Amino acid sequence: MIAIPLLGLGTWPLTGADATDSVRSGIESGYRLIDTAAIYDNEVAVGAGIAESGVPRDDLFVTTKLRGSDQVSGDIRGAIERSLDRLGLERLDLFLIHWPLPRLDRYVAAFEGMLACRDAGLVRYVGVSNFLEKHLRRVVAETGEAPAVNQIQMDPSLTRLPVRRANDELGVLTQSWSPLGRGDVLSAPAVGEIAQRLDCTPAQVVLAWHRAQGVVPIARSADPVRRQENLAAVDIRLAPADVDALNRLDRGESAARDVETEEHF
Numbered sequence: 001m002i003a004i005p006l007l008g009l010g011t012w013p014l015t016g017a018d019a020t021d022s023v024r025s026g027i028e029s030g031y032r033l034i035d036t037a038a039i040y041d042n043e044v045a046v047g048a049g050i051a052e053s054g055v056p057r058d059d060l061f062v063t064t065k066l067r068g069s070d071q072v073s074g075d076i077r078g079a080i081e082r083s084l085d086r087l088g089l090e091r092l093d094l095f096l097i098h099w100p101l102p103r104l105d106r107y108v109a110a111f112e113g114m115l116a117c118r119d120a121g122l123v124r125y126v127g128v129s130n131f132l133e134k135h136l137r138r139v140v141a142e143t144g145e146a147p148a149v150n151q152i153q154m155d156p157s158l159t160r161l162p163v164r165r166a167n168d169e170l171g172v173l174t175q176s177w178s179p180l181g182r183g184d185v186l187s188a189p190a191v192g193e194i195a196q197r198l199d200c201t202p203a204q205v206v207l208a209w210h211r212a213q214g215v216v217p218i219a220r221s222a223d224p225v226r227r228q229e230n231l232a233a234v235d236i237r238l239a240p241a242d243v244d245a246l247n248r249l250d251r252g253e254s255a256a257r258d259v260e261t262e263e264h265f
Contacts, residue, residue: 001171001173002094002125002148002149002173004033004061004094004149004173004216005031005032005033005061005216006211006216006234007031007033007207007211007216007217007218007219007230007231007233007234008031008033008034008035008061008063008175008216008217008218008219009022009023009026009027009031009033009034009035009218009219009220009227010035010177010218010219010220011023011034011035011036011040011042011046011220012036012037012040012042012220013040014042014045014220014222015040015041015042015045016042016045017045018045018222019042019045019046019049020045020046020048020049020052021049022049022222022227023045023046023048023049023050023053024048024049024050024052024053025224025227026049026227027049027050027053027055027060028053028055029224029227029228029231030228030231031227031231032055032059032060032061033060033061033063033216033218034046034049034050034060034061034062034063035063035064035218036062036063036064036065036087037064037065037067037096037098038064038065038066038067038070038079038082038083038098039065039067039068039098039264039265043064043083043086043087044086044087046087047086047087047088047089048088050062050087050088050089051088057089060093061093061094062087062089062092062093062094063092063093063094063095063096064083064087064092064095064096065095065096065097065098065129066079066095066096066097066098066110066114067079067098067264067265068098068099068101068263068264068265069265071097071098071101071104071106071107071110072101072104072106072265074106074109074110074113076110076113076114076116076117077113077116077117077120077122080092080095080114080117080122080123081122083095084122091121091122091123091124092122092123092124093123093124093125094123094124094125094126094127094148094149095114095117095118095123095125095126095127096126096127096128096129096149096151097110097111097114097127097128097129097131098129098130098264099129099130099259099262099263099264100128100130100131100132100135100259101263102135102259102260103261103263107128107131107135107139108138108139108142108143111126111128111139111143111147112143114126115143115145125148125149126147126148127147127148127149127150127151127172127173128147128149128150128151129149129150129151129152129177130151130152130153130257130259130262131147131150131152131163131259132162132163132259132260133162133163133165133166136150136163136166136167136170136172137166137170140170146170146171146172147172148172148173149172149173149174149175150163150167150172150173150174150175151174151175151176151177151218152164152174152175152176152177153176153177153178153256153257154174154176154177154178154179154210154215155176155178155179155180155181155185155206156181156185156188156191156206156209156246156247156249156250157181157184157185157188157249157250157251157255158181158250158251158253158255158256159247159250160253160256161250162253164213164215173216174214174215174216175215175216175217175218176210176215176216176217176218177218179206179207179210179215179217179218179219180203180206180207180219181206185206185249186202186203186206187202188249190245190246190248190249191205191206191246191249194238194242194245194246198236200233200236201229203219203226203229203230203233204229204230204232204233204236205233205236205238205242205246206246207219207230207233207234207236208233208234208236208237208238209238209242209243209246211233211234211236212237212238212243213243
């Protein structure tokens with residue numbers, strides 16, 4: 001099983017000095033998992049923040065992702081090497097296929113290319129993002145290996161049970177992007193009641209909900225106070241009844257982004 005920090009610092013949509021400052025100050029405050037992607041166009045700025053933090057490279061876990069155009073071209077090693085150059089790093093900890101792009105039917109070949117780059121020492125772990133159960137099972141069937149990670153859209157209103165069960169069965173760690181939802185989750189009465197009782201913020205309750213289910217959330221904020229509050233959520237423990245109450249906010253799979261048709265290049 002992949003060894004990974006319990007909570008990650010997201011960097012989208014920050015660019016330039018904002019991204020650099022967020023990453024540097026995030027690392028200084030205790031974040032060790034940094035998440036970016038080639039398509040965010042901020043890898044240079046993220047790399048600058050990593051360098052300016054002064055924290056030893058081996059103490060950090062850096063993730064970036066394969067953009068759609070590189071998945072289509074099949075130049076997987078070139079994509080990784082370009083990301084490494086922009087980040088100013090010699091290796092990645094985790095490299096993900098950003099979207100499956102099933103219409104183009106290149107994701108299995110892309111994963112095979114990533115496995116070769118892992119074996120060549122360019123990256124420690126390879127995984128996927130936004131994959132559904134059928135995509136995961138096809139990768140495993142055709143390559144003989146399961147992705148180390150599947151990073152999916154998830155929050156209490158999108159519990160994503162079908163794909164999480166597949167992840168668990170296949171030994172794939174679930175990460176969550178947009179773990180705090182799109183605004184309505186934090187104002188839900190169930191979240192507010194738990195936050196008041198535990199004397200913490202609604203965001204901390206929601207992040208603790210992810211951790212209670214073995215999911216590693218990737219939280220982003222440009223506000224240093226909120227970043228620190230988010231990081232402190234790893235020490236909050238929810239009772240099973242609290243987890244159940246938050247699970248009841250689920251709106252079902254139809255509320256998630258449609259990964260069958262969503263395409264980014």
